[in-house]
Amino acid sequence: MSGEEHGEDAASSLLLEDVQRRLRNAFGSSISPRDVPLLPPEPRKQQQEQPQQPWESFRSRATAVREELRRAAIEGAISWLRAELLEMRFQNRQLARTFVDLNLEMQRLKIENELFIASECPTFGKSTVSSE
Numbered sequence: 001m002s003g004e005e006h007g008e009d010a011a012s013s014l015l016l017e018d019v020q021r022r023l024r025n026a027f028g029s030s031i032s033p034r035d036v037p038l039l040p041p042e043p044r045k046q047q048q049e050q051p052q053q054p055w056e057s058f059r060s061r062a063t064a065v066r067e068e069l070r071r072a073a074i075e076g077a078i079s080w081l082r083a084e085l086l087e088m089r090f091q092n093r094q095l096a097r098t099f100v101d102l103n104l105e106m107q108r109l110k111i112e113n114e115l116f117i118a119s120e121c122p123t124f125g126k127s128t129v130s131s132e
Contacts, residue, residue: 023077
């Protein structure tokens with residue numbers, strides 16, 4: 001991996017970490033209790049191990065489900081961002097190649113034009129070539 005690619009990867013990682021932090025902050029309280037599906041009651045064995053009121057058990061399950069939904073939403077957004085960053089990196093490399101190709105073509109055309117001018121007008125061509 002070249003130094004440039006390593007720098008791009010580091011920048012992408014920093015960007016992803018920042019976006020991940022922002023998403024966690026944004027989705028932290030955005031899921032309402034009505035978004036949480038009802039779960040079947042826990043088995044009797046588990047209820048005997050932890051003596052709780054039925055509403056406490058439901059509340060803890062609802063909290064766990066909300067947390068899982070929040071995590072899933074964040075992970076989905078991060079996956080989408082990773083795909084977008086990879087696409088942007090690919091497009092960036094394509095644009096760089098196109099830019100280099102265009103620059104080479106411009107230089108070739110400039111030399112071709114100077115040679116044409118030099119062949120058409122010998123006195124003008126000598127002054128142009130000698131000034132460079």
